[in-house]
Amino acid sequence: MKALSQRRRHPFVGVALLLLGLLITGGLYSVASTMNQAQAATTGSGYSAEDISEGEKLFNANCATCHGMEAVGTEDGPSLVGVGAASVDFQVGTGRMPLQMQGPQAQAKQPVFNDEQTQQLAAYVSSLGAGPSIPEEEYLDTDHEDVDLGKGGELFRVNCAMCHNAAAAGGALTRGKFAPGLEGVSEKHIYEAMATGPQNMPVFNDSNIKPEDKRNIIAFLKQIETQGSPGGAPLGSLGPVSEGLWVWTGGLALIVGFMVWLTSRSS
Numbered sequence: 001m002k003a004l005s006q007r008r009r010h011p012f013v014g015v016a017l018l019l020l021g022l023l024i025t026g027g028l029y030s031v032a033s034t035m036n037q038a039q040a041a042t043t044g045s046g047y048s049a050e051d052i053s054e055g056e057k058l059f060n061a062n063c064a065t066c067h068g069m070e071a072v073g074t075e076d077g078p079s080l081v082g083v084g085a086a087s088v089d090f091q092v093g094t095g096r097m098p099l100q101m102q103g104p105q106a107q108a109k110q111p112v113f114n115d116e117q118t119q120q121l122a123a124y125v126s127s128l129g130a131g132p133s134i135p136e137e138e139y140l141d142t143d144h145e146d147v148d149l150g151k152g153g154e155l156f157r158v159n160c161a162m163c164h165n166a167a168a169a170g171g172a173l174t175r176g177k178f179a180p181g182l183e184g185v186s187e188k189h190i191y192e193a194m195a196t197g198p199q200n201m202p203v204f205n206d207s208n209i210k211p212e213d214k215r216n217i218i219a220f221l222k223q224i225e226t227q228g229s230p231g232g233a234p235l236g237s238l239g240p241v242s243e244g245l246w247v248w249t250g251g252l253a254l255i256v257g258f259m260v261w262l263t264s265r266s267s
Helices: 002-008 013-043 049-062 084-093 115-126 149-159 187-196 211-227 240-266
Strands: none
Touching (some): 187 211
């Protein structure tokens, strides 16, 4: 016991403990780094090395002017590291990118790249860092047995209607920006918009709205899209404001016309 006690008080014990602590800390850091690298690699899963290579060529030729080489960003465009494949698929697939002109926000237009090229660009950007991936077909199936239209409508009205309108007809925002109408937008692009938050839209990740509930929202949107406008002219689907304005303007025009007719008769 006495010998053991003497060893504990050895002057090199403190140094040994310090080295042991550094060794443990270094080991834990190495494990954490490996896990992060593995997580980043999973973002590019499903893409071949050829897709990533072709996507890099397309990116350097068409996107690097604004987003910089290796997508690190410039004064003219943000960094794309970590935005994920879903963001690229949405922006490029809807024609918003490449940007046609400078303005308050990018507008949808005819896509510049075909589906294969879009996937290659998505593969390259996803290889740069972890981010939202393109949704699985399971969560785009609006005829799925678990779809709940009522819940989808409730979630849409709570989270989306203040910008996109209760009828998904779109609406104006500040400084010349706008929330686009959602009629005719594909299920995949609606899901990707919720997952990535393009333009002024907030990001609804899986912690905010689960993939199943995103599917419910998409099913609700497709449901109201098929209903049309049973009441006649939708007038922007803005409700009593546009309807009242139309009645007021039309009624005033009738009154003015009637007065002009009476005046002409009396003369």
